[in-house]
Amino acid sequence: MSVIPCTISNNLPGTSLALGSDTAVNEICMMIDKIKQSATGTKRRVFVVETMGGYCGYLATLSALASGADNAYIFEEKFNVDDLKEDVEVIKQKMVKGVQRYLIVRGEGANPNYTTQFVQQLFSEEAQGSFTTRVNVLGHAQQGGSPTPFDRNMGTKLAARAVEYLITQVKENCDEATGQVYVKSPDTATLLGLQGRRVVFAPVEELANETDFEHRLPLEQWWLK
Template structure:
């Protein structure tokens, strides 16, 4: 029997993915709460869709069966994560699509280097602590190296990569490609974290004379959030990709009516990508961390979109950077517009 899970929102946040489920997995009383909901709604099975965090939740529920008979029901998990890190499975929903996208982007990056000399690209993939995407896309894209969490690397390993790239370029192969998964190493990073490391080293020069050497930082982050710089390596490429995707999204709405798209961009707390792609893509609004917004601001956007659609402009576009607001998430904005749109 189908049950409406909206009444179980204190336990599950199904529509926003398992990333929200993970928060509740940390609550010690999760099994009794779930058992109570199962009994209350007379459920005869659980179908869990998600990644590693969801897997941990399922294990926790299974281990609590001796204490709660309500949990002695079939529990099936469908792995759905681009990280492809669910134990006991070969592939997860979304992983192959993400891999194909990365390989296509790598092809475009390499094509952009045609006709130029001595260019090395450092590309960071998603996937958390799992190196599946970086490894497989590195194999498919002909990368020179892939830095992943499962195979710890040191500064000597990075030096060896530099030696390899030097020899490669000296042998008239004029481009190189290095991949890194996002949590491969907390120290060997790029972008704002690297900037903080450089500052820390500079401030320690009074204590360690060995640090009194030239330290140069090359900003490389799609977030474009390194202080004292105008552009970071990778930011322009990311911006171009987002604008192209926005164009495709708007084209998909041609011939339809009353469609509003809510798009979340990467960039952490920096609103560069959301702002610039919003300008280039003709967005109606961009929600960013640097400009705090309230529910009243979102209501004003709803009023604007209503007036726009009433004036025969049948589509809207709202951008939001990933950490714009911890409460007004993309899912919240989507639900707000979906509900308010019923009154148009």
């Protein structure tokens, strides 16, 4: 067995990048650009954009950086109500200085209690008329669209490499007398991931020990470093 990681959330161990995540980031940025464009005719408005990704803040973080967002709320960076109120004060000060738009990207699993709706309501209450708040939940549109050239090429390369590896494994673990294939070691069930500049086959058994199954995350988030 050779697993090729495919998820827009990019929250799998054994790889720094999963198929689909690059396409999703591009789709999110395209939608945020449209929201920003619509905001050019408004004054003193805060936009809170919710992305998918579960407990993994990869999509929220990278799309926030790429789209020029002012802040991002993600599961990996803990925040509380005091932090939200502090952000309100920051927004107020920026509005006084002439900034007419403020953009926040929030991962859907950033906090079970400080939901996107909660953030909107808190901002609306604490703003005291200094600005208005609008929410945009992007939803499953993030999973659509045509794959980016990067995802297409990586998918082709990973598939070809996986097939080559499976053929090698079959030859190495085949009983010549019976023609049957017996799995004899952990490296016969692997995940083919991108680590640095190399593609690496990592035994699934080992990756299980590196995973937080409660939140379905690798114990170390490479993209936060």
